[in-house]
Amino acid sequence: GEVEVLHWWTSGGEAKAASALKATLQAKGHTWKDFAVAGGGGDSAMTVLKSRVVSGNSPAAAQIKGPGLQEWAKEGVLANIDGVAKAEKWDAVLPKVVSDVMKYKGNYIAAPVNVHRVNWLWANPEAFKKAGAKVPTNWDEFFAAADKLKAAGIIPVAHGGQNWQDFTTFESVALGVGGADFYKKALVQLDAGTINGPVMLKVLETFKKVKGYTDKNAPGRDWNLATAMVIKGEAGMQLMGDWAKGEFIAAGKTPGKDFVCVAAPGTAKSFTFNVDSFAMFKLKNEANVKAQNDLAAAIMAPEFQETFNLNKGSIPVRLGMNLDKFDDCAKLSAKDFVDTAKANSLVPSVAHGMAVPPAAEGAIKDVVSQFWNTDAMSAKDAQVKLAAAAKTK
Amino acid sequence: MGALNIRNVRKSYGPTEILKGIDIEIEAGEFLILVGPSGCGKSTLLSMIAGLDVPTSGTISIGERDVTYLPSKDRDIAMVFQSYALYPNMTVAENIAFGLEMRKVPKAQREEAVQRVARMLQIGHLLERKPGALSGGQRQRVAMGRALARDPKLFLFDEPLSNLDAKLRVEMRAEIKLLHQRTKTTTVYVTHDQVEAMTLGDRIAVMKDGVVQQFGTPDDIYSRPATKFVAEFIGSPAMNMVTAQRAGAGLVAHGVELALDDGQRSALAGVRGEVIYGLRPENLTFADSGLPGTLVMIEPTGPETYVSVDTAAGQMTARVPGHFRQQVGERVHLQWSPVHAHLFDAASEKRVG
Amino acid sequence: MGALNIRNVRKSYGPTEILKGIDIEIEAGEFLILVGPSGCGKSTLLSMIAGLDVPTSGTISIGERDVTYLPSKDRDIAMVFQSYALYPNMTVAENIAFGLEMRKVPKAQREEAVQRVARMLQIGHLLERKPGALSGGQRQRVAMGRALARDPKLFLFDEPLSNLDAKLRVEMRAEIKLLHQRTKTTTVYVTHDQVEAMTLGDRIAVMKDGVVQQFGTPDDIYSRPATKFVAEFIGSPAMNMVTAQRAGAGLVAHGVELALDDGQRSALAGVRGEVIYGLRPENLTFADSGLPGTLVMIEPTGPETYVSVDTAAGQMTARVPGHFRQQVGERVHLQWSPVHAHLFDAASEKRVG
Amino acid sequence: MSTTAPPAARAMRTPWLPKLVVAPSFALSLFFIYGLILWNGYLSLSASRLLPNYEFVGIEQYLLLWESERFRVALTNMAIFGFLFIGGALAVGLLLAVLLDQKIRAEGVLRTVYLYPMAISFIVTGTAWKWILNPGLGLEHLMQQWGFTGFTFDWLVNPDKAIYCVAIAGVWQSAGFVMALFLAALRGIDDSIIKAAQVDGASLPRIYWRIVLPSLRPVFFSTLMVVSHLAIKSFDLVMALTNGGPGFATDLPATFMYTMAFTRGQIGQGAAAATVMLMLVAAIVVPYLYSELRSNKK
Amino acid sequence: MLTTSLKDMDQVRAGSLLSLPTSPTLDAWRKAWSSACTGTDCGGLQPFFWNSILMAVPAVMISTLIGSLNGYVLSKWKFKGSELMFALMLFGVFMPMQVVLLPMSQVLGWFGIASSLTGLITVHVIAGIPSTTLFFRNYYIGLPDELIKAATLDGAGFWQIFRRIVLPLSVPIMVVTLIWQFTNIWNDFLYGVVFSGADSKPITVGLNNLANTSSTVKEYNVDMAAAMIAALPTLFVYVVAGKYFVRGLTAGAVKG
């Protein structure tokens, strides 16, 4: 059969990883039609996907994640892949938080690929040494360290200019300041009482305080340029998901020595995840359905999970894998993943579309970004707007 | 070849009526001259004959066929535009050959035609130029060439020689005459040149303000102008006009008795009110007696001289051959024969007798 | 007001030389007429005087100032273009007022000037139209108006009356003459109309192929043409030319002895080879004796008639006043007085005597 | 043409062929433009989210839109941006065209240089402008390095000013094309009227202003149309330069619409935004179109 | 940009963006052209480039031709309602392209040309007609009507006048339209990504895939080289077409 796969893994390591998947399928005698659309964290890909579906020309699989899966399923265009899931015992190897996302009305409709941890803090030890600061573990320490860095003429926090970057910082602050339960209530369930509560106000204030430690050229900067600032020691630290590691490694730095990865302040016991997954679309051709099932199986196979995540910097979504080949940051991530899953402090990332439906997500992000960028806006105002945005359906 | 029949043609641009009911009919093979003051509607009429514009009302037929609404390209007409309308992107040769090409004339024949008209119009050396690199007269000749290369049912010429020097004009005029004698193609020709009008035309239509004032042979028009307007318009310098009062059977202007012959006298019998007494400058001669006056202007033009004289009956211009020996200010006498006088009813401006 | 001085001006377009060293000098206030066959370079010369083009070599001065390279707008010149070059986006009134506006003439004065020229050119009712809605002659008058509205150092007219009817042309000619007499503005005027050339000009320059053939007063040009070309070019119908051989002190053409007076005889003494004997049509008369011939063509033009006669010395055209009573084919005799004969050296085509 | 021509006259003046020639394009545009406007209008009244869906909900989407602060920002930006961009592009383009029309030697090179910004992918354009306008890297940095320490230029990162940066970049990008359009028209003009104006004593700027440009009126009209079209559609530009940021300070209706319809799965909302935008455009363009076509008839 | 594309990766990361390359190398160009990954395929931009050519050339030609024909009719063969027709078409210029994406794909689906080169060309042609018509129509308005009249008299029909008189006089506007259409179509991303098939994707999609990484290291030098490659054909078109901005096309045509 033939599988057409829509994804936005187009460059470098990602592309290599995707090629591995392609090879697996080709080994099983299927053809792989590559439909790669990069850009905007998948925005363009979504556009394409929609028009493909509308023209009655769906691909076999498409990279969709989080609540988006549910929305697509609701439109009735996704296929049920329980057959593969049963055979491969997905229920057993996936944390429930993750598998829930992959199901619609109890049936698997998508196969997960990897787990990114979003609540990381990346720091340049050199810079910290120079400033005489220590890598923070909570927000008070964070600001103390930031002050010292600033005093040493180093930009304390490297930051970029897209709204998801703003929100990555925001959700780390929320998790660190409010804790996992608050996070879930406020940002996953969008509970109005919590959003209007005092904790949220504190979160917002803290968040705005971080802004003070970024440089004024941040708007419009790509995240990797912000990372480069940390690498070069122009900046001390950056709040960013584990993909930032790729930049450090590509620059020839070693984890633990040239840079450190720690959980974002106050979030060591929690884990905001960002899971990439492939939704399977309803197909007409039998042979292609077979190929589609093989694709789903292959995605969850340990070999692919390993190759892919090694390349991508993330960790396998499948529990209980051998992580010998992974680096220390990944190992820590994997350990926390399991632990937090047990402790019920494994939370989905809003910034990366894991927690709330896109419409609400967009509206919330708008408010947070506006708050971040508008010096005149008070935390109180932001809170009111946030509450309004949370009501978006 | 076809006769041309224009019946009650009117044309308005918005609220203003340009042509006010034109009726002209000529036989197949005739040469019609259109003359009239600037802006009287000559070009407008031509473009309706050509099918470039439609009359507001009235019909136009060529031969037996009503062509009023027939598209231009099906009328088989060749035209010289007053504004030339050369194709700027084509060379002179291509401009000339274009009409033939459109009518699928074989290449060899086209080239021959180009050569023929180029010789006729003396533009052989310009064939490879674009119109932008030509002088005014050369452009006009190319515009002519475009029409002459063809062998149409009807030729329309809109002042085709106006930008040529006198010598060339004479030659071109002769060529056109020759061509017409050979092919007998019905032709409509607009001109301001009296010599052209008189020598080329079988018939002349004199227009004014969208109305045909007189339609007749050149000789008719010149020797028996139907209206005061035609009389003044044709002939240069213009006919001298004296407004005269009836005095018994005769005419008097400012105390001067104007000579009349018997025919004129009887014709005048039916006219009430004032009469206009017209004399062409070439019919005035200087003599020892006659109407006295003072020389006020002497304009030598070469072969003849225009002499203006202030008389009791008003200023009169005489046209005399060769040099004129007297000086401005001298007293002279004008004489003429009454047969040369043209009489018009001052009220209707129509010819009397 | 300034004299115009053109010194050895040459102009080439690519390899072809259009003007081959023009030398013309006129006094302040003079009226210069440029004539010459189509394509001889008249418009080119005007556009160099206007500063729209630069000579390849030579200089042009106006007054005391060398303006060869001075931009047009600083020369204070008004010009009528042969191609009109009206501003299509402006109304007639705006077209006329534009030059004044550019010279910062106050609005009231501009409007007055527009009214003045509109009256003069009879285009008062057209002032609000765009050029696109005008007839050919009306456009030409607007082009005139644009120049006449101004009061420049120098007027340049490039065939300004070619598309007007004879009557209007006479009136316009008179207006121009009047204007010139009043303002005494130096003027260069291109025309193909002999009457205009003879009546308006203080001086005439006859050009041919980029060379000035003769430069002199109208009378000079007409009665003493310097070359065979000038003799043929000025005057319509053209001068009759007979190629004659020396026979003793006299001249013989095809066995016919041609009359000469004493001055001519002695002037001819220095000439070797053939001689061209020229006679203007108006100097030929019909008589009972003289050069015999057969009538071959009779063209009545109204005031006079052109008569072509086949003689032993070649075909000759005579211009006779009024109607001509004889018929084609009849035998006639031509007579003339030797004082009217023009003699040219056949080799150099220069005037003899 | 006269207004009272009999029916046959009209028939003669317009044979069927020309009509046949424009018919397909006309049908296509009717179908795609007006069909889609209707379709879109309907969607704006539906509950469409991720995919089009025809459940009718009335004007709910418009109410939502009315309350959306982001949409209001987008409209305001459109006005500011549209004005600056259209004005700027026309002015700069015209100036360049006139300069290039002066028979200068390097015309070919300059023309390409001016046009080229339009050709470069927005990915690159955006990056380049980000450098230039970024206070820490570009202009401000450079000026400060040269010793003008007081020089600040932080518009790009200032939410209130960023839209001006977008306009500047927009002008830079499209002025070249405007130039090309004008240049084409200038080249179609017969020199003789320019000569006449010189003789009339007009200086070069005056000639252009009074004679040449007025006769470019139809082309001016095309240009204005295209530039406004660019303004309304400046999607790529914003995306590349600011991605709508800081925050959504540089959002334009086009980006708003796209985000709503495709990123956020609120097609109904996007459709409503599109409808509002089209109506606004129509309110401005239709009278202009009308007057322009009227006056051309003459 | 050029300088960056000539640098190697180490220098890119180390140096300031404005510095000159210390050891210029064409590696980035080579990589961008033939071996950079744009998904699971690592064939560089090469295939995309040819796709774009295959798409842009016919789409530009067709839309320009249609535009000039429409313009010709709407300016020189006016009929009752033609002005209205023009106005209606013109309004299409303002259609936001995002709005048409979904319905257009539906329609293309019906015709069975969704996700194909043909479909993409069709979309570009349709999208281009309003502006090309606008350009030509307004340019032709300025051509003297007398020329059309003279040609009709010479016996030329609708097509002959177009081919022999009008087209030769439209060189400058033709150049502009070609430039406009080529640039738009060549640089279009949205239509290209939505309406093309897996193996007919245009260069912008390739470039975008190459330059946009969600989470791995950026190779600026390759990105820049790729961007340059993608921009070269337009440069070529500008230089070549630009030569035809000839002067004074209608000189000597009419008096007036």
Ligand SMILES: Nc1ncnc2c1ncn2[C@@H]1O[C@H](COP(=O)(O)OP(=O)(O)OP(=O)(O)O)[C@@H](O)[C@H]1O
């Ligand atoms: N751009 C050009 N390139 C080449 N030759 C040209 C150009 N413009 C004019 N000529 C030639 O120069 C010569 C002189 O042209 P000019 O317009 O001065 O003639 P003219 O005396 O005004 O003639 P006319 O009485 O016909 O207007 C002509 O033979 C013409 O063909």
Ligand SMILES: Nc1ncnc2c1ncn2[C@@H]1O[C@H](COP(=O)(O)OP(=O)(O)OP(=O)(O)O)[C@@H](O)[C@H]1O
């Ligand atoms: N498009 C138009 N709109 C309004 N009036 C027009 C239009 N075209 C011509 N006219 C007017 O119609 C009248 C007749 O024009 P036409 O061109 O037929 O005159 P004409 O007899 O050829 O004059 P000329 O000898 O000056 O060429 C003129 O008064 C002119 O102003």
Ligand SMILES: [Mg+2]
């Ligand atoms: Mg006329």
Ligand SMILES: [Mg+2]
């Ligand atoms: Mg001339």
